[in-house]
Amino acid sequence: xxxxxxxxxxxxxxxxxxxxxxxxxxxxxxxxxxxxxxxxxxxxxxxxxxxxxxxxxxxxxxxxxxxxxxxxxxxxxxxxxxxxxxxxxxxxxxxxxxxxxxxxxxxxxxxxxxxxxxxxxxxxxxxxxxxxxxxxxxxxxxxxxxxxxxxxxxxxxxxxxxxxx
Amino acid sequence: xxxxxxxxxxxxxxxxxxxxxxxxxxxxxxxxxxxxxxxxxxxxxxxxxxxxxxxxxxxxxxxxxxxxxxxxxxxxxxxxxxxxxxxxxxxxxxxxxxxxxxxxxxxxxxxxxxxxx
Numbered sequence: 390x391x392x393x394x395x396x397x398x399x400x401x402x403x404x405x406x407x408x409x410x411x412x413x414x415x416x417x418x419x420x421x422x423x424x425x426x427x428x429x430x431x432x433x434x435x436x437x438x439x440x441x442x443x444x445x446x447x448x449x450x451x452x453x454x455x456x457x458x459x460x461x462x463x464x465x466x467x468x469x470x471x472x473x474x475x476x477x478x479x480x481x482x483x484x485x486x487x488x489x490x491x492x493x494x495x496x497x498x499x500x501x502x503x504x505x506x507x508x509x510x511x512x513x514x515x516x517x518x519x520x521x522x523x524x525x526x527x528x529x530x531x532x533x534x535x536x537x538x539x540x541x542x543x544x545x546x547x548x549x550x551x552x553x554x
Numbered sequence: 555x556x557x558x559x560x561x562x563x564x565x566x567x568x569x570x571x572x573x574x575x576x577x578x579x580x581x582x583x584x585x586x587x588x589x590x591x592x593x594x595x596x597x598x599x600x601x602x603x604x605x606x607x608x609x610x611x612x613x614x615x616x617x618x619x620x621x622x623x624x625x626x627x628x629x630x631x632x633x634x635x636x637x638x639x640x641x642x643x644x645x646x647x648x649x650x651x652x653x654x655x656x657x658x659x660x661x662x663x664x665x666x667x668x669x670x671x
Contacts, residue, residue: 399643403651406665407658415654425654428646522651524643 398525405520409513412520413473416509428452435462442470446478447487464489468506476509561613565632566645568612573597574605578614581628585618591626 405412415421419436427433427450435449448463464483469475481504482490489503505526512519568574577591592602606626609615613632617624 399641399647401644401647401651403655405655405658407662411658411661415658421657424657425650428649429653520651522647524647 398523400521400523402519402521404514405518407518408516409473409511409518412511412518413476416476422448426450434460440467440470440476442467444470445487446480447483449485462487465504469508473511473513475511476507478507480505480507565612565614568608568614571605571608574609577602577605577609577626578628578633581615581626585625585627587623587625589623 415425417438417440419438422438423433423436426436426448431450431452433448434451435447437445437447439445444467446465446467449460450463451458451460453459462483462485463480464487465478465480467476467478469477484490505524508523508525510521512521569578573595576594580586580591580594588599588603588606591606592599595602606615606617610617610626614629616627616629618627
C-alpha cells in the first residue's frame with residue numbers, strides 16, 4: 390500500500406449538475422441536509438445547525454433495527470465557514486443535548502477516533518459544482534491500527550507482524 | 555491508489571462473518587491446509603471450504619496450485635486496504651452523495667444538460 394498519508398481520511402470528489410449555492414445549502418440548510426444525509430431506511434428528525442465559526446451542530450438519526458427503533462445523536466462545531474467555498478466541522482457521538490459520549494458506549498470499535506473532522510470544498514465549474522469532501526479522524530493516532538472492529542484490529546496487527554516491510 | 559468500489563464491497567462482505575475472520579486470524583500465523591483450518595471449528599470440511607472460497611474470491615486468501623493439499627495463505631495487501639478506520643466510511647459517504655444527486659434532481663427537474671454549440 391502506498392504511503393500517501395491519507396489512510397486515515399476518506400476523500401471523495403464528486404461533481405453535481407447544480408449551482409454551487411445549492412450544493413452549499415445541501416450542507417448548511419437543515420431541511421436539505423436531512424433529505425440526503427441519513428442512510429437508506431433512516432430519517433434525520435433533528436438537524437440543528439448554527440453555521441458560523443464556533444457555532445454548534447446537532448444531528449439525530451433514527452433507524453429501524455431488528456430490536457426496534459434506534460436513535461443516535463451527533464454533535465460538533467463549525468471550524469471554517471466560507472460561503473460557497475469551504476465548510477469545516479467536527480463531529481462526535483453525543484447525547485440529545487450535544488454532550489460527547491464515549492464511542493465504546495455506542496458499540497463503536499476501539500481505535501475509532503473520538504472526534505472526526507469533515508471538510509468540504511466547493512467549486513463552481515461553469516454552472517456545475519465540483520465538491521471535494523474529506524472526513525478524517527482527529528487525532529489520527531496509529532491509523533494503521535484503527536480498524537473497523539476490535540477483532541479486526543487484532544487481526545491487522547498480526548498481519549502486519551507477519552508481513553515483511 | 556484508487557480503490558475499486560465493487561471489490562471493496564466484496565471484501566467487506568467476506569469479512570462480515572466471524573468464522574471467516576477467525577480463519578484469517580489463523581492464516582495470519584502462517585499458511586495452512588483446509589484440514590488444519592477446520593480443526594478449531596465444529597464445522598464440516600465442505601462448510602469450511604465454502605468459507606475459504608468466499609475469502610479467495612474476495613482476494614483475501616490465496617491457495618497453492620501445486621501441492622496436493624493446496625495450502626491456504628493470507629493475501630495481506632487486500633486486508634490492509636480495508637483495515638483503516640477511514641475505509642469503513644467511504645461506502646457510507648458514497649451512498650449519501652448518490653442520494654444528494656437524486657434529491658437535487660427532484661429540486662431542479664427543469665435543469666437540462668447544457669447543449670454543446
